[in-house]
Amino acid sequence: MGIKGWFCAALMAAAGGNVFAAGSTCVPRAEMQTIAQHFNQFNTLAGADYCYDGSQTANLIQALEFMRTTKYASTMNNSTDELFSGTFAQDWWTYFIGRINDIQIQSSCPKGVGAFVYSFGNTMYVCPMLLTDSFAALDRTSVMMHEARHIDGFPHITCAHGPRTGLQGACDQQISDHGSYAVTVETYAQLAAYATDIHPALRAYAASSAVVYADEAFETPAHVDRQPNFLVLTNSKEFYRLPADGSSNLQRLGDAPALGHIVSRAQHLILYPDDKALPAKYIFSKNEGEIQQAAGDIAVEYNGQTPQQRAELVDVHIGAQWTVRVYHNHLLFVCDPTSPATQDVILSGQVAGSVLYPNGYDRAASSTFLITETGTLMEFGCKSRKAFVQAARMTLDQKYKRVQKLGQEVIGLTPDGRLFVINGAHSTPLKTSMDGRIYDLMPSQTFAFFASSTN
Ligand SMILES: [Zn+2]
Numbered sequence: 116m117g118i119k120g121w122f123c124a125a126l127m128a129a130a131g132g133n134v135f136a137a138g139s140t141c142v143p144r145a146e147m148q149t150i151a152q153h154f155n156q157f158n159t160l161a162g163a164d165y166c167y168d169g170s171q172t173a174n175l176i177q178a179l180e181f182m183r184t185t186k187y188a189s190t191m192n193n194s195t196d197e198l199f200s201g202t203f204a205q206d207w208w209t210y211f212i213g214r215i216n217d218i219q220i221q222s223s224c225p226k227g228v229g230a231f232v233y234s235f236g237n238t239m240y241v242c243p244m245l246l247t248d249s250f251a252a253l254d255r256t257s258v259m260m261h262e263a264r265h266i267d268g269f270p271h272i273t274c275a276h277g278p279r280t281g282l283q284g285a286c287d288q289q290i291s292d293h294g295s296y297a298v299t300v301e302t303y304a305q306l307a308a309y310a311t312d313i314h315p316a317l318r319a320y321a322a323s324s325a326v327v328y329a330d331e332a333f334e335t336p337a338h339v340d341r342q343p344n345f346l347v348l349t350n351s352k353e354f355y356r357l358p359a360d361g362s363s364n365l366q367r368l369g370d371a372p373a374l375g376h377i378v379s380r381a382q383h384l385i386l387y388p389d390d391k392a393l394p395a396k397y398i399f400s401k402n403e404g405e406i407q408q409a410a411g412d413i414a415v416e417y418n419g420q421t422p423q424q425r426a427e428l429v430d431v432h433i434g435a436q437w438t439v440r441v442y443h444n445h446l447l448f449v450c451d452p453t454s455p456a457t458q459d460v461i462l463s464g465q466v467a468g469s470v471l472y473p474n475g476y477d478r479a480a481s482s483t484f485l486i487t488e489t490g491t492l493m494e495f496g497c498k499s500r501k502a503f504v505q506a507a508r509m510t511l512d513q514k515y516k517r518v519q520k521l522g523q524e525v526i527g528l529t530p531d532g533r534l535f536v537i538n539g540a541h542s543t544p545l546k547t548s549m550d551g552r553i554y555d556l557m558p559s560q561t562f563a564f565f566a567s568s569t570n
Contacts, residue, residue, distance in 0.1 A: 141167070183208045186311045198564045200301065300328045315399075318403070339564075352370050353368075378432075434479070466489075483495065
């Protein structure tokens with residue numbers, strides 16, 4: 116057997132950034148002394164106030180301080196679904212130091228691993244990825260609580276079902292076992308529902324993160340009470356909700372900071388603005404504001420490019436185990452979740468239009484569809500970690516800019532801004548008050564627990 120490590124794979128890399136706990140950029144000396152009492156590696160930093168400098172050590176201390184200082188509502192009711200049982204709601208710091216007494220920063224780790232512990236000892240090993248600005252203190256704290264839970268004896272299993280099928284250490288059996296992924300869900304859910312002083316956009320991000328893990332990290336998916344809706348963006352940058360029940364009644368939400376294409380990343384939404392001088396970033400539909408953190412590897416790469424290079428990117432698909440960057444005349448796949456290796460497939464004689472989801476945006480699906488500039492449908496995906504693009508067996512009766520499916524309802528958006536209900540190869544107009552002015556269409560969900568606890 117050798118030494119058994121409890122690696123936690125398939126971390127939902129994503130949020131982060133310079134969001135300091137309680138709005139502070141320095142940790143008071145007294146706090147540093149308390150932290151150093153438990154983690155004596157910080158002794159040399161505990162003689163004075165400690166100010167964050169973006170270093171790995173600073174980002175680690177920031178997470179510990181977030182764990183210590185985040186305030187919650189005095190009453191935290193359990194959810195009626197499985198998002199929040201309150202099992203880990205009492206004093207995270209006490210829980211953490213009761214299990215971990217040493218933290219070691221690693222120089223490198225396998226792809227997707229944020230931190231790990233061994234099944235002996237009380238040391239937590241933290242990977243460089245988790246200490247970059249792609250993560251927030253909120254994410255790091257959630258990961259550290261997850262690791263601490265392993266010390267109680269809760270190893271992971273290899274997923275046999277769902278979006279993470281075949282990934283080692285990426286699942287627990289069920290959330291009610293209260294293993295490490297249950298801690299991940301519960302910590303994000305607690306932050307989203309009950310933290311009293313976090314930014315509304317971070318709150319929304321935490322809510323989405325809780326649901327992503329609830330949906331993807333258990334063999335038996337956790338029960339989450341939710342309402343699926345289409346989300347509509349108009350050409351005047353207004354968000355509307357369109358119920359997925361055949362209704363044409365648009366409900367006004369907030370505003371987008373810029374016009375562009377919105378890509379789904381599990382429950383998160385990422386805006387790629389039409390103005391190629393602007394960066395791609397997470398977006399929230401109810402005027403929650405923004406988070407500064409990077410929206411995943413593809414957005415990071417995009418944001419590092421020139422506007423001319425950015426203009427080459429047409430669309431993006433983000434599955435649980437594979438991604439595609441769709442360029443005008445080729446598709447760049449990452450099919451192996453354990454490796455950054457890419458596979459490039461040229462579109463011979465075709466120009467890519469956009470990614471369509473006539474079967475719904477499904478993180479577990481191994482393929483989806485692409486429509487070309489001339490309206491030809493193609494299917495693309497990863498099969499046994501090998502990229503493919505082939506003629507689609509499905510047809511549509513007109514050219515669509517977007518197609519999304521929620522429940523049994525398939526809705527298409529035409530390039531001239533109108534919606535249709537799609538039934539097989541037959542489309543029927545869905546007249547709304549925004550006819551001709553609809554710019555983008557994506558799936559979205561609202562969650563009973565967060566709606567009731569935060570409004
Ligand atoms: Zn784990």
